[in-house]
Amino acid sequence: xxxxxxxxxxxxxxGDAYGRSLVRDLVLGDVGDRTAEQALAAGVAPREVxxxxxxxxxxxxxxxxxxxxxxxxxDR
Numbered sequence: 001x002x003x004x005x006x007x008x009x010x011x012x013x014x015g016d017a018y019g020r021s022l023v024r025d026l027v028l029g030d031v032g033d034r035t036a037e038q039a040l041a042a043g044v045a046p047r048e049v050x051x052x053x054x055x056x057x058x059x060x061x062x063x064x065x066x067x068x069x070x071x072x073x074x075d076r
Contacts, residue, residue: 006046010036013059028052 001009022071023036026068031039039049054064 001045001047003040003046006040006050009050010053013054014057022057024051026053026056028056029064030055047068 009021013019014022026034027033027035028039028049031044031049032042034042034044036049036053040046042073051064053059054061
């Protein structure tokens with residue numbers, strides 16, 4: 001998962017405003033008691049941060065994988 005995919009997954013799952021708040025404020029034990037923002041800045045893989053965020057917010061497991069994928073590009 002790329003950082004851009006992480007950001008898209010957050011918006012898709014939580015919405016823009018609430019997602020930004022979660023990333024900035026929610027402390028995640030699974031990534032060293034840091035916020036998602038802090039964990040990403042420290043070099044934790046976006047996929048690991050995404051899983052920690054999903055776990056902490058009780059997102060159903062079936063929505064953990066594949067989230068944040070970019071829209072398919074039209075054929076050229």
